[in-house]
Amino acid sequence: xxxxxxxxxxxxxxxxxxxxxxxxxxxxxxxxxxxxxxxxxxxxxxxxxxxxxxxxxxxxxxxxxxxxxxxxxxxxxxxxxxxxxxxxxxxxxxxxxxxxxxxxxxxxxxxxxxxxxxxxxxxxxxx
Amino acid sequence: xxxxxxxxxxxxxxxxxxxxxxxxxxxxxxxxxxxxxxxxxxxxxxxxxxxxxxxxxxxxxxxxxxxxxxxxxxxxxxxxxxxxxxxxxxxxxxxxxxxxxxxxxxxxxxxxxxxxxxxxxxxxxxxxxxxxxxxxxxxxxxxxxxxxxxxxxxxxxxxxxxxxxxxxxx
Numbered sequence: 001x002x003x004x005x006x007x008x009x010x011x012x013x014x015x016x017x018x019x020x021x022x023x024x025x026x027x028x029x030x031x032x033x034x035x036x037x038x039x040x041x042x043x044x045x046x047x048x049x050x051x052x053x054x055x056x057x058x059x060x061x062x063x064x065x066x067x068x069x070x071x072x073x074x075x076x077x078x079x080x081x082x083x084x085x086x087x088x089x090x091x092x093x094x095x096x097x098x099x100x101x102x103x104x105x106x107x108x109x110x111x112x113x114x115x116x117x118x119x120x121x122x123x124x125x126x127x
Numbered sequence: 128x129x130x131x132x133x134x135x136x137x138x139x140x141x142x143x144x145x146x147x148x149x150x151x152x153x154x155x156x157x158x159x160x161x162x163x164x165x166x167x168x169x170x171x172x173x174x175x176x177x178x179x180x181x182x183x184x185x186x187x188x189x190x191x192x193x194x195x196x197x198x199x200x201x202x203x204x205x206x207x208x209x210x211x212x213x214x215x216x217x218x219x220x221x222x223x224x225x226x227x228x229x230x231x232x233x234x235x236x237x238x239x240x241x242x243x244x245x246x247x248x249x250x251x252x253x254x255x256x257x258x259x260x261x262x263x264x265x266x267x268x269x270x271x272x273x274x275x276x277x278x279x280x281x282x283x284x285x286x287x288x289x290x291x292x293x294x295x296x297x
Contacts, residue, residue, distance in 0.1 A: 083229025
């Protein structure tokens with residue numbers, strides 16, 4: 001499985017990528033929404049995108065809307081991974097088309113549980 | 128009606144709890160912030176995020192530079208490069224302020240907007256009456272987390288009142 005990790009923090013990209021790689025994912029990283037869209041447009045379409053909310057150039061909500069407006073990317077699962085914990089923001093992200101919402105700070109187990117719920121945990125890891 | 132000051136919305140125990148959760152999840156499961164005062168040196172580095180809403184201000188994390196480097200290594204764990212670049216340290220310290228700030232924002236009245244993290248010399252707490260601060264030690268090294276009303280940018284806005292923020296004199 002493939003995952004695109006989108007976060008303006010290099011440290012957070014490393015942490016999330018490392019967690020997903022430990023679950024067997026092949027990962028790529030992007031520093032903001034536009035950079036992530038460029039990855040999708042070049043044809044590298046992941047099974048999962050993890051998306052920070054507050055980023056320069058294009059924020060996470062704009063990225064979710066852009067992905068959801070393209071039917072070719074309907075199969076991509078969008079998971080917000082953000083410190084934006086306000087209830088109204090969570091509702092906005094889910095309404096825009098995000099499938100799941102993980103609050104920072106998170107543990108690897110929290111990511112694993114969300115992936116299991118989404119059916120995106122490779123079988124050998126889920127066992 | 129004037130905007131509330133931070134001490135009417137938040138207390139030190141809540142900041143400590145938020146910081147404890149951030150430390151346990153990001154820095155390490157066994158890493159603790161001991162609520163003990165300590166003085167940072169003259170080379171202290173700060174990271175902060177702005178919250179703009181019914182309460183407006185910044186959440187500031189301050190520690191010495193070597194503490195910031197140690198925090199970066201702890202945060203990155205096995206992903207830490209052999210040689211840390213300055214950008215690694217500012218990025219990691221900024222992300223810690225972002226996570227703590229985001230969780231502080233979640234307990235304040237909303238809706239609010241969270242800014243992007245900035246790193247540098249700590250902005251002055253312009254309104255002591257609108258400041259809530261926790262001093263702590265991590266691995267015996269001092270650091271502080273301060274939630275303080277007013278923003279440096281707000282003072283430069285043409286429509287802002289340069290003498291008051293959140294209802295208190297600057």
